[in-house]
Amino acid sequence: MSLTTEGRAPGPVRFRLACDRGDCAEHTTFDLxxxxxxxxxxxxxxxxxxxxxxxxxxxxxGLGWVCAGGAGYRCPTCAAASRRRPADTA
Ligand SMILES: [Zn+2]
Incomplete structure (x- = not known):
């Protein structure tokens, strides 16, 4: 699971999210x-x-990232790619 946190609630927490699909290097950082x-x-x-x-x-x-269960996280691009069916591309 490529979601790591820095800091603890209550208060500001920094999140680092990395895509776990193949060699995709997409990642994002946000604060809540x-x-x-x-x-x-x-x-x-x-x-x-x-x-x-x-x-x-x-x-x-809201960012468009998807949790793929035990397989970690997918960035919006990879999430869209895995949803696409052959019939949709015709
Ligand atoms: Zn990705």
Missing amino acids: VIAEPPPDRETDFLGHLLHEAHQAMPYID
């Missing part, structure tokens, strides 16, 4: 101010870890 603090580490460890990434999801969607 996340007001909501993460859940407690003891009671929700995964939620604690992924808090910033979850908060950024709508913004990532």
Whole structure:
């Protein structure tokens, strides 16, 4: 998963997003101010870890990037290419 964060909520967090498709070198960096603090580490460890990434999801969607599950992230160009079907190109 090529989404890395620098900083922790609540407060400004810098996100670095890189495309994971083949040798595509597309990447982007953006900053979000996340007001909501993460859940407690003891009671929700995964939620604690992924808090910033979850908060950024709508913004990532808005940029046109797509989360490809375990395969990481696709930049808008690669996401469009993988959606294209042979019938659409005729
Ligand atoms: Zn790409």
